[in-house]
Amino acid sequence: MDFALSEDESLIYKTATHFCEKELMPHEELLERTGEFPIELELEIRRKGIAVGLHACNMPESVGGGGLNCVSLTLVEKGLSRASTALAEAVRRPFNILAACEGEQVAHFLEPVMSGEKRDCIAMSEPDVGSDLRSMKTRAVRDGADWIINGTKHFISSAQRSQFVILFAVTGEDETPRGVKKRISCFLIDLDTPGLVVAKGYQQLGHRGHSNSILHFDNCRIGGWQLVGEEGQGFALVSKWLGEGRLSVAAVCQARAERAFEYASEYAARRKQFGQPIGNFQGIGFPLADMATDIRIGDLLLMNTAWKVDQKSPTVAQDCAMAKVWCSEMLGRVADQAIQTCGGMGLMTDLPLERIYRDARAERIWEGTSEIQRRIISRELMREQGI
Structure with a gap:
């Protein structure tokens, strides 16, 4: 191997x-x-x-x-x-969902994004809905050849810096043995479309310079050509994107953990107390060893999962969840210990540690909380047992 x-x-x-x-x-x-x-x-x-x-x-x-x-x-x-x-x-x-563009969508959305002329954002989250995407309330209703959209999306990253949104909305319901199941479809919508308002979002912890917005749809009319794929097939696109999105978060966390560790280990080697580098003391050296071990495990898990995606492994959803939950929680531990290692200097903006520490908190929430990841993992484990 x-x-x-x-x-x-x-x-x-x-x-x-x-x-x-x-x-x-x-x-x-x-x-x-x-x-x-x-x-x-x-x-x-x-x-x-x-x-x-x-x-x-x-x-x-x-x-x-x-x-x-x-x-x-x-x-x-x-x-x-x-x-x-x-x-x-x-x-x-760009969100790889755009590779599914056809017809007029190619020239209007895909090609400008590929050339860098336009920026896309994606809208799934809604107030009072959270991680249960099947419970979304934003609806798109047919009106002749068009669609009329009503509803609200929030936590939309960089919408104020984008030209169009990849929107997921309910377009109907189907009766199933387990009850009514909502049909979710995907649309591409210019952010200056009448009936669509891009409002300022919430003040957030960390990630300065990164904005979130609230999108309000009030009888927003779009053309039938703006539906991506077939009606009701949006959830398949969501599921594909979410897996890769979670792996992307894991990669971000791995990179930040490595950077925080580099500062901490360098500081431990350079800073002296009682005539020797503080890294020689077990109170500093042992936590550094734990940080290095956690980071190594994260990198192996991250790259193995990426390899499994390329191999089209049937366990990809579980693997991405494992990578996301481990790397995001590992980053929190490493960032915290890196600050502790550097003492007072770790709290100062002269080093990036306090920023990495602040930014780390969001990683356990967006793209699916740690609880959601554990739900995915445990569900797959039970399926293996025939439950």
Whole structure:
């Protein structure tokens, strides 16, 4: 069993890491100080990302993307995500749902995203619904050749910086042996469409420069051509995206944990007390050993899961859930201990540790909470037992 990266994979990771260190990290202080991410800076980063081949590297070659497999995409995610969230996301990796575009959708939505002219966002979460996507209330009703949409979505990342939204809405119900089951469909909607209001979202913990918005649909009329795939097939697209989204979060957490550990271990080697580096004391050295072990486990789990995605393993949903729950919770432990290792300096903004610590908290919630991940894992375990 070969755990080494290939020459191409090593080059991909080095390219993403170098881009992060040169083009992203220098701007972290600006976002932390102002809480804002200038649109001009985002566009500049996107342009540079396109130049080095990082933009849309997740999309199939057939639509002009990089066509990278999951292992390579995970390495790109890790390399870029050493920087803060808003900056890493400026190097656009469009939602792969857009690869399903057909007809008029290609020229209006897909091609401008691939060229970097437009940005997409995705809308699933709703107030009072949470993780139960089947309970969403936003509805799309046919009206001749059009659809009329009503409802509210929230926690929509970067909607105020996007040109269109990938919306999931209820389009009907079906009777099943287990009761009524809602049909969920996917639509592509320009954010300046009449009847759609993009409102400012909530003030959030951490992730400065990264915004969330609330979308209000009030008799919003769209054309029939804006339905992605067939009516009622949206949930299949949601399920596919969620798995990869969870693995993406795991990669982000792994990258941040590695960066926090690097600062902590360097500080432990440089800082001296009682005539020797503090890393020589068990009170510091043993926690560093635990951090290193946790990080190693996370990396192995992350890359093994990415490999399983490429192999089309039947356990992908469970594997992605395991990677997400481990890496997100591991990041919290590592960030906390890194600050403890650095003592008072760990709390200061001179180091990125306090930011990594703040930002880490969200990772256990978005893209499915830790509780949801454990539900997925336990459910699959019981299925293996025939339950």
